Amino acid sequence: MGQATMQQSRGALPDGQPTKKGSVKRRWRPTFVQVVLGVPIIYMTLIYLVPVGSVLVRSVTEPQFGFDHYVRALTDPVILQVLWITLKIAFIVAVASVILGYPVAYLISRQPPQRARILTMLVIIPFWTSVLIRSFAWIVILGDQGLVANLLSPFTGTTDGMLYSQAAVVLAMTQVLLPYAILVLKGAMDQIDITLVSAARSLGAKPFFAYLRVYFPLTLPAVFSSGMLVFIISLGFYITPALVGGPRESTIAILIERNISVLFDWPMAATLSTILLVVTVVIYLTVQKLTRVRAVVTL
Numbered sequence: 001m002g003q004a005t006m007q008q009s010r011g012a013l014p015d016g017q018p019t020k021k022g023s024v025k026r027r028w029r030p031t032f033v034q035v036v037l038g039v040p041i042i043y044m045t046l047i048y049l050v051p052v053g054s055v056l057v058r059s060v061t062e063p064q065f066g067f068d069h070y071v072r073a074l075t076d077p078v079i080l081q082v083l084w085i086t087l088k089i090a091f092i093v094a095v096a097s098v099i100l101g102y103p104v105a106y107l108i109s110r111q112p113p114q115r116a117r118i119l120t121m122l123v124i125i126p127f128w129t130s131v132l133i134r135s136f137a138w139i140v141i142l143g144d145q146g147l148v149a150n151l152l153s154p155f156t157g158t159t160d161g162m163l164y165s166q167a168a169v170v171l172a173m174t175q176v177l178l179p180y181a182i183l184v185l186k187g188a189m190d191q192i193d194i195t196l197v198s199a200a201r202s203l204g205a206k207p208f209f210a211y212l213r214v215y216f217p218l219t220l221p222a223v224f225s226s227g228m229l230v231f232i233i234s235l236g237f238y239i240t241p242a243l244v245g246g247p248r249e250s251t252i253a254i255l256i257e258r259n260i261s262v263l264f265d266w267p268m269a270a271t272l273s274t275i276l277l278v279v280t281v282v283i284y285l286t287v288q289k290l291t292r293v294r295a296v297v298t299l
């Protein structure tokens with residue numbers, strides 16, 4: 001009792017931790033903001049970084065440490081051809097989504113608030129249906145004796161469909177990913193003051209040139225953002241190309257799945273996944289530097 005009193009009188013806490021005169025050392029307790037921000041960061045670290053890190057490690061450590069899998073992948077003409085097909089399909093889908101989504105987003109952004117909410121809901125409705133179901137629907141539409149084949153039969157003279165072709169993959173993937181482009185474009189267009197076009201017209205500019213020289217440049221960041229978003233999602237798309245495309249339209253995601261489920265070659269699958277990740281990051285950084293636009297995308 002007397003010793004504890006002497007320690008307190010010398011400026012120390014009962015647990016022996018010295019403190020400044022007149023101050024008490026408090027235990028650290030996380031604030032509400034720290035908890036709200038910390039939990040998602042820990043979750044993303046465990047769910048995203050750990051699996052990605054394990055894939056990177058597995059690609060260079062199995063069956064022994066080295067880069068043999070990368071050498072074999074980058075020198076295999078089949079893998080390079082599949083990678084090229086993946087990039088080409090992703091690029092076409094991204095361009096088609098932006099071209100088709102731009103006028104739709106512009107129309108929605110120019111509507112009164114209540115009507116704009118209704119039209120936006122119509123854009124979001126496809127998200128309520130599974131991608132698998134929509135891909136099976138495209139099999140029916142594009143298959144033999146399907147809707148497209150019957151509509152084109154007077155011009156082609158046959159009812160053979162266009163299923164299992166690159167065009168079928170592009171059509172189906174564009175329909176699946178188009179809402180992403182529309183929503184990104186609409187969000188940016190809502191922030192643009194449309195009176196700038198009216199001001200340009202009042203100064204003598206014709207309607208088309210007023211739109212082209214004033215309004216369109218303001219939407220370019222959203223154009224690149226929506227295009228990059230669709231492009232990156234398309235690079236790793238699996239379900240639609242696997243169902244609608246044929247062997248000649250195999251993408252890198254299909255090749256990864258075959259290495260896992262058919263060949264049981266996990267190291268090569270990890271290598272292909274790493275190559276796809278590196279290609280995606282390089283393309284994203286290159287486009288960002290060339291366009292000087294920081295596209296808001298999820299890698």
